[in-house]
Each structure stands twice: as C-alpha cells, then as structure tokens.
Amino acid sequence: MASTARATKEARKVAVEVVEPTPAIPSAEELLKLYREMLLIRRFEEKAGQLYGMGLIGGFCHLYIGQEAVAVGIQHALTEKDSVITGYRDHGHMLACGMDPRRVMAELTGRVTGYSKGKGGSMHMFAKEVRFYGGHGIVGAQVPLGTGIAFAHKYKKDGGICATYFGDGAANQGQVYEAFNMAALWKLPVLYVIENNRYAMGTAAERHASTTSLFQRGLAFAIPGTQVDGMDVLAVREKALEAVRYVREGNGPFVLEALTYRYRGHSMSDPGKYRTKEEVQEMRERHDPIDRLKNLMLERGVADEERFKQIDKEIRDICNEAARFAQDSPEPDPSELWTDVLVES
Amino acid sequence: MSALTLVEAVRTALARAMDEDPTVLVLGEDVGKDGGVFRATEGLFERFGPERVLDTPLSEALFTGLAVGLGAQGFRPVVEFQFDGFMYPALDQLVNHAGRLRSRTRGRLSCPIVLRAPYGGGIRAPEHHSESPEAFFAHVPGVRTVIPSSPARAYGLLLAAIRDPDPVVFLEPKRIYRAFREEVVDDGKALPLDRAFVLRQGRDLTLLAWGAMIPLCLEAAGRLAEEGVSAEVVDVATLKPLDTATILDSVGKTGRCVIVHEAPPSYGPGAEIAALLAVAGLFSLLAPVVRVTAFDVPTPLPRLEDLFLPAVADILEACRTVLAHR
Numbered sequence: 001m002a003s004t005a006r007a008t009k010e011a012r013k014v015a016v017e018v019v020e021p022t023p024a025i026p027s028a029e030e031l032l033k034l035y036r037e038m039l040l041i042r043r044f045e046e047k048a049g050q051l052y053g054m055g056l057i058g059g060f061c062h063l064y065i066g067q068e069a070v071a072v073g074i075q076h077a078l079t080e081k082d083s084v085i086t087g088y089r090d091h092g093h094m095l096a097c098g099m100d101p102r103r104v105m106a107e108l109t110g111r112v113t114g115y116s117k118g119k120g121g122s123m124h125m126f127a128k129e130v131r132f133y134g135g136h137g138i139v140g141a142q143v144p145l146g147t148g149i150a151f152a153h154k155y156k157k158d159g160g161i162c163a164t165y166f167g168d169g170a171a172n173q174g175q176v177y178e179a180f181n182m183a184a185l186w187k188l189p190v191l192y193v194i195e196n197n198r199y200a201m202g203t204a205a206e207r208h209a210s211t212t213s214l215f216q217r218g219l220a221f222a223i224p225g226t227q228v229d230g231m232d233v234l235a236v237r238e239k240a241l242e243a244v245r246y247v248r249e250g251n252g253p254f255v256l257e258a259l260t261y262r263y264r265g266h267s268m269s270d271p272g273k274y275r276t277k278e279e280v281q282e283m284r285e286r287h288d289p290i291d292r293l294k295n296l297m298l299e300r301g302v303a304d305e306e307r308f309k310q311i312d313k314e315i316r317d318i319c320n321e322a323a324r325f326a327q328d329s330p331e332p333d334p335s336e337l338w339t340d341v342l343v344e345s
Numbered sequence: 346m347s348a349l350t351l352v353e354a355v356r357t358a359l360a361r362a363m364d365e366d367p368t369v370l371v372l373g374e375d376v377g378k379d380g381g382v383f384r385a386t387e388g389l390f391e392r393f394g395p396e397r398v399l400d401t402p403l404s405e406a407l408f409t410g411l412a413v414g415l416g417a418q419g420f421r422p423v424v425e426f427q428f429d430g431f432m433y434p435a436l437d438q439l440v441n442h443a444g445r446l447r448s449r450t451r452g453r454l455s456c457p458i459v460l461r462a463p464y465g466g467g468i469r470a471p472e473h474h475s476e477s478p479e480a481f482f483a484h485v486p487g488v489r490t491v492i493p494s495s496p497a498r499a500y501g502l503l504l505a506a507i508r509d510p511d512p513v514v515f516l517e518p519k520r521i522y523r524a525f526r527e528e529v530v531d532d533g534k535a536l537p538l539d540r541a542f543v544l545r546q547g548r549d550l551t552l553l554a555w556g557a558m559i560p561l562c563l564e565a566a567g568r569l570a571e572e573g574v575s576a577e578v579v580d581v582a583t584l585k586p587l588d589t590a591t592i593l594d595s596v597g598k599t600g601r602c603v604i605v606h607e608a609p610p611s612y613g614p615g616a617e618i619a620a621l622l623a624v625a626g627l628f629s630l631l632a633p634v635v636r637v638t639a640f641d642v643p644t645p646l647p648r649l650e651d652l653f654l655p656a657v658a659d660i661l662e663a664c665r666t667v668l669a670h671r
Contacts, residue, residue, distance in 0.1 A: 058469045058470075058471070058646055058647030058648065059469060059470045059471035059474065059646060059647055060470060060471065060474060110646045110647065110648045118646065118648070119645060119646060119649070120646070121471045121646045122471070123471060123473075124471070124472070137430070137471070137472065137473040137474075138430070138431070138433075138434065138473060139403040139431075140403070141434075169402070169403040170403065172402035172403060172404045172407075173402075173403060173404055173434075174404065174406055174407065200374075200402060200403050201374060201375050201379075201382075201403070201427070202375040202378070202379035202382075203374070203375055203377075203378070203379065203400045203402075207378070207400055208400065208401070208402040208403075209402065273378075273379055273380070274375075274378055274379050331648050332648065332649065334649065334652050336649065337640065337642055337645055337649050337652055337653060338640065338642060341641070341642050341643070
C-alpha cells in the first residue's frame with residue numbers, strides 16, 4: 001500500500017511539477033528539416049482536400065491540417081528502431097515517418113500503387129519498412145495494439161519503443177486504460193501521445209471529459225505525464241526527447257499530451273456547427289505551427305524569404321507529383337476484392 | 346401529413362416518443378448540440394434539453410451499458426451509434442447484459458432500450474462506415490432486430506421499438522436516408538414488430554429483402570413485370586423475431602424464392618431464411634433458393650463497392666435462375 005502511494009506520488013510529481021522552459025533551438029539544418037516536414041504535411045493535406053472535392057478520394061478523409069507540429073516534433077525524438085501507430089487522422093504521421101507521399105496519395109485515391117494496394121484508403125495504411133503500423137478507424141482501438149507492439153520491442157530487447165497516438169476523443173475509451181494498466185505493470189516501452197485537438201468529432205472536450213488535463217490520465221497507474229503546446233514544434237520535440245529517453249531507459253510508459261487544433265472538420269463531411277468560425281480563425285492566424293517556426297527562422301537568420309519561397313515550391317512540386325502519380329495509377333482489378341482475406345490453404 | 350425522408354421520419358418518431366413519454370432519453374455520439382452526423386436528432390437538444398438529449402463520449406461500451414442500467418430503472422433510452430461499425434465495441438453489453446436481463450431476473454427487470462445506427466453501404470464510405478452487421482444482432486437471444494425500408498415504416502417501427510419492453514437494435518439504411526420521400530402521418534401509430542410487409546403481390550417468385558435492398562427489389566420486380574414475370578416483394582423488416590408465416594405463405598404461393606441482403610453470405614440472415622424454407626417450406630419449392638449477397642470479405646473501398654454490393658442486375662440474374670426451374 002505504502003509503495004503504491006509512493007509510486008503515485010512520484011508519478012504525480014513528474015506530472016504536475018513541469019515548468020515550461022523555452023525550448024532549446026536545434027541546429028539550422030534541423031530547423032529546416034522540421035519546417036519542410038510540417039509544410040509537406042500541410043500542402044499534402046491541402047492537395048488531398050482538393051482531390052476529395054473532385055471526387056477522387058472516396059469515403060471519409062480526416063485531414064491533419066493544424067496538427068503538423070505534433071507528428072513532426074515527436075518523430076524527431078524517435079529513431080529508426082521505434083514504431084508508430086495512430087488512429088484515423090493519420091496522413092501526417094505517415095509523412096512524418098518518411099512514407100512516400102506518392103504512395104500515400106495513391107492509397108487515398110484507391111489506386112494499386114498505394115500502401116494498401118488501393119484497398120485500405122485514408123484510414124488504413126501500413127508501412128512495415130518504416131515501422132508504421134496504421135491507421136485505425138475504430139476510436140482508441142490502436143492503443144492496446146501499440147501496447148502490444150511495445151511488448152514485442154521489450155521481449156526482443158531491440159531497444160525500440162512504440163509511439164502510440166490517440167486523441168482526446170479516444171481518451172474516454174475504456175480499452176485505453178486497460179492498456180495503461182498492463183503497460184505500467186510490465187514497464188513496456190510505450191510513449192502514449194494524446195493529440196488533444198479539443199473536439200471528439202463534434203463534441204468539445206469539456207462536454208465529454210470529466211477532466212481535460214489528459215496527461216494526468218495515467219496517474220492512477222503511476223504513469224507519469226506531461227503537457228506540451230502542440231502548436232510549437234520545438235516544444236513538442238524537446239518534450240518528446242525527454243519522454244522518449246524516460247521510456248527507452250526501461251522506466252515504463254509515459255503520457256505526452258499535445259494541445260493542438262484541427263483547422264478543418266472532423267472529416268471532410270463535417271458541417272462544423274459545434275465551434276465558431278472566429279475560434280478557428282484565431283488559431284490559424286495566431287497559433288499556426290508553421291508560421292511560428294518560419295518567424296523564428298527568419299528572426300534567427302536561418303533562412304530568408306527567398307529560401308522559404310524555394311522550399312514552398314519544392315514541397316508543392318512533391319505534392320503535385322503525388323497527385324499526378326496517384327491519378328495516373330490504375331485502380332485495383334475487381335479480382336482484388338477477394339485477395340488478402342485468408343491465406344489459401 | 347407530410348412527405349418525409351427516412352431520416353426525417355426517424356427524427357419525427359423520436360420527437361413524438363419523447364413528447365409522449367418523459368422516460369424516453371436520447372443519447373449518443375454528437376446527438377445533442379451537433380444534431381447527429383446524419384442530422385437524425387437535429388432540434389431535439391433544443392426542444393427537450395440537455396437532461397434528455399445527451400452527448401456521450403466516444404465510448405460505445407459505456408453508453409450501451411449505461412442504457413442497460415437506465416432501462417433497468419424504467420427509462421427508455423434510445424442510443425445512437427454514429428456508424429454501424431462502431432457497434433462492435435458495444436457487443437459485450439448487448440449480448441451479455443441487454444439481451445439477458447429479462448431472462449436472468451426471470452422477468453423482474455427488463456431492458457426497454459433501442460440501439461439505433463445508420464447501417465449498410467452505398468454511400469461511398471469505407472469499412473466501419475458501411476457495414477451490415479444485422480446477423481450479429483439477430484443471433485442474440487433476447488434482442489429484437491428491426492430494419493425499416495421506407496420513411497413511413499421507419500416512423501412506425503421506431504415508435505414500436507421505443508415502446509417495446511425489450512432491447513431493439515434498429516438499423517437505418519443510410520443509403521436511403523434521403524433517397525426518396527413518403528407521406529408520413531405523425532399520429533403516433535406504431536407498426537407491429539413481428540410482421541413482414543408484402544410490398545408487391547406476385548405469383549411467380551418471391552423476393553425477400555430489407556433496408557436499402559428493397560428499392561432494388563422493387564425495381565427488379567418492375568423489370569420482370571415487363572417480361573411477363575410476376576414477382577412478389579416482401580420487406581422482412583423485423584429480422585428477429587422473423588415473421589415466418591408471411592414468408593412461408595408467400596413462397597408457398599410462388600414456389601420460388603430469392604433472398605437479397607447486403608451482408609456477407611456465411612451464417613447470414615439469408616441462410617436463416619433459407620433454412621426456414623428447407624425446414625418448413627420445402628414441398629412448396631419449385632426451385633432451389635438463391636441468395637444475392639455481398640461477399641465474405643471486409644467492406645472494400647468505394648471503387649470496389651459496386652462489385653461488393655448486390656445490384657439490380659444481380660437480382661435479375663438470380664430471378665432468372667430460379668425461374669429456369671420448370
């Protein structure tokens with residue numbers, strides 16, 4: 001009993017006594033990399049939105065616009081040994097993991113050259129070669145899966161950890177806490193990243209969650225947690241580096257809550273009646289993660305406007321090429337309907 | 346009287362039920378302030394207030410269990426799932442609790458809850474959003490499974506489901522939520538929960554279907570009529586309990602039966618009905634029963650959806666197969 005109380009106290013200490021230092025500024029090279037990666041997600045998603053509007057992307061499409069700093073900042077704290085798993089707002093994570101934008105776009109448009117042969121679509125893509133384990137449509141279901149992947153890392157002693165992303169909506173699913181319990185008991189190398197974008201589909205966090213400080217959700221299991229400004233890629237990166245170190249050293253899981261915001265609807269078919277235009281406008285204009293990093297880089301003379309224009313062009317070219325590649329790729333043959341269901345015996 | 350779409354008829358029935366019975370509560374994902382992803386609960390939050398129209402977190406097991414508890418206390422919660430595929434996380438509460446409360450308490454407690462969900466394919470949505478899980482529910486003892494195929498039947502059957510003392514899974518074919526309008530009288534009259542509807546009389550064969558397959562069957566029957574074939578179309582509507590009498594009567598008359606559903610074939614509702622015909626209607630059959638269904642594969646992306654789902658041409662082909670037996 002005493003030791004449990006102590007463990008909880010320890011965890012609370014880590015969770016609550018976090019001060020917000022100004023994040024360290026990485027090298028110019030890394031700043032440029034962070035910027036490019038965020039911009040790639042932004043432009044890629046804008047292109048996906050266009051293709052959706054043209055009827056080229058079927059089904060649902062959940063854009064990551066606004067949340068770029070989270071996936072990019074976290075990825076910069078991971079190594080090649082680590083795995084990533086997430087929910088259905090997954091395009092950003094895939095690009096941050098280094099997946100080929102052409103093949104991601106091809107999957108979105110349901111083409112054979114896509115990561116799931118054009119059969120998975122927006123929510124269901126995987127890339128074993130970069131240890132990206134999906135893309136999952138059922139809210140919160142990826143959390144036990146990520147915990148299982150972390151178990152495998154530990155069992156194999158390969159030094160890897162699993163970054164397991166979920167949102168504020170998923171934070172109310174019971175299986176999240178079933179996973180927390182065993183991850184803590186078994187000291188599994190899993191970093192739980194909660195992307196709190198303030199809305200579970202159309203319901204605001206204050207209306208669906210008894211406590212909105214989601215980084216504290218692990219405390220009952222003695223899992224430490226911390227909160228970070230998810231609109232600041234440098235802050236995310238720094239906190240992620242600390243959290244990843246903690247997890248990799250064998251201390252068990254850690255909860256990192258990133259406070260973020262999605263500019264677009266829950267999906268492309270969201271009328272957005274649950275929040276005001278002014279709120280969205282305010283976030284776009286005053287808290288945009290890409291503008292923020294760009295301003296810092298301009299201030300520090302890391303790059304000038306000319307360089308930014310050039311980067312923007314390069315990124316646009318990549319996204320246009322992705323769209324072209326996708327549209328030029330064939331659709332799956334009808335016979336594909338029956339493949340990859342069970343191995344023929 | 347007004348011409349309503351199916352989703353408007355659902356909304357009208359919900360409002361009617363809430364109006365006449367203060368124990369009726371509506372809960373689910375985005376049903377309150379937002380009015381529901383398909384707008385089925387639009388206006389209810391404003392009209393009946395946050396005490397009776399409750400936004401839940403994305404916690405399907407929770408809110409289904411919550412409904413069971415409310416039901417045991419005499420409330421009539423109507424739960425909305427945002428999509429069919431999101432019902433799977435709630436299966437434990439439905440199977441192990443909702444369906445067994447009456448039996449476990451030997452009738453002392455009941456569970457008058459309704460689990461509503463937009464259901465089926467045809468809106469170009471991927472898996473989780475285009476599933477036809479009716480067989481899962483119809484397999485559970487102590488649970489009714491109901492699927493309307495028109496605005497008027499949606500209105501009458503939903504009212505009946507809410508008033509019923511037992512758990513009802515009410516699956517709304519989202520593909521025809523707004524496909525056509527029908528006159529609906531908001532008079533509070535419920536339809537029976539154990540009756541199939543003969544929508545078109547015929548002599549030569551029986552088309553059995555439900556939900557969004559009904560308009561396709563009616564179209565197929567129209568085409569067959571041009572060829573001089575008289576097809577009867579029966580909307581099964583209440584999959585559990587099944588109206589065996591109407592089905593046996595119809596097939597007894599026509600001698601030929603085609604069953605059409607969106608769900609995969611294996612252990613599906615079509616298999617149950619075919620078994621009924623084999624057990625109790627065999628000697629009236631002039632041809633083997635044919636099923637027109639999806640395939641035993643996960644719901645594909647839109648580009649393969651047309652191939653996956655039954656189409657009028659598939660139904661016609663099946664009809665010709667049963668008609669070929671003379």
